[in-house]
Amino acid sequence: MRVVSLIAFLFLIISCSVSRNPLREQIKALQKGAIKDDTSFVYQLPFEPGKKRFVVQGYFGAFSHKERAALDFKMKKGTKVLAAREGVVIRLREDGDKGGLKKEYRQFGNFVIIQHADSSRSGYWHLQQNGVVVNVGDTVKQGQWIGISGNTGYTAFPHLHFIVWKSVPGSQWQQVPTRFQTQKGVRYLRAWKWYKRNNSTETKTK
Numbered sequence: 006m007r008v009v010s011l012i013a014f015l016f017l018i019i020s021c022s023v024s025r026n027p028l029r030e031q032i033k034a035l036q037k038g039a040i041k042d043d044t045s046f047v048y049q050l051p052f053e054p055g056k057k058r059f060v061v062q063g064y065f066g067a068f069s070h071k072e073r074a075a076l077d078f079k080m081k082k083g084t085k086v087l088a089a090r091e092g093v094v095i096r097l098r099e100d101g102d103k104g105g106l107k108k109e110y111r112q113f114g115n116f117v118i119i120q121h122a123d124s125s126r127s128g129y130w131h132l133q134q135n136g137v138v139v140n141v142g143d144t145v146k147q148g149q150w151i152g153i154s155g156n157t158g159y160t161a162f163p164h165l166h167f168i169v170w171k172s173v174p175g176s177q178w179q180q181v182p183t184r185f186q187t188q189k190g191v192r193y194l195r196a197w198k199w200y201k202r203n204n205s206t207e208t209k210t211k
């Protein structure tokens with residue numbers, strides 16, 4: 006818990022501002038159950054069955070997610086990263102060899118981007134150098150091993166940055182929140198909470 010406390014302190018001293026993006030309020034309502042969504046795809050947590058991970062930064066977080074509907078899962082270097090949803094690998098990078106709290110390191114972040122059947126895309130960032138185990142054009146299954154977590158790019162500590170986008174008419178891409186199957190049911194994840202993945206590899210669709 007000492008690491009978690011240090012991370013919390015770091016986030017607090019760096020910034021206390023929040024995004025004015027209207028999606029931020031929508032996500033808060035979804036997390037609280039004030040509005041219901043039973044039609045969106047249910048993603049699988051991007052790590053091995055039976056394991057649990059801590060969400061250190063959530064949607065529109067004050068540190069580096071001020072304008073990002075993204076999630077950061079605390080992960081040690083070398084942890085297996087699994088596909089949260091099936092699809093086709095359309096982009097990747099694994100030759101980045103730098104990481105830390107310098108914005109110029111952002112370009113060195115290793116990643117995998119997967120396109121799904123509904124044309125949405127999911128991205129997995131900060132992977133280890135030479136830590137991608139799929140190729141562009143590969144069709145991957147939900148729960149398939151796609152990479153190894155690391156600390157490349159603009160990072161304060163080793164973690165997995167996960168984000169989903171969808172195509173919107175009149176715009177290029179819009180970030181969207183995602184529901185996940187957890188041991189306690191289907192949830193919109195929140196920062197500063199632990200989430201455990203079921204031992205089962207099955208994921209509900211509603």
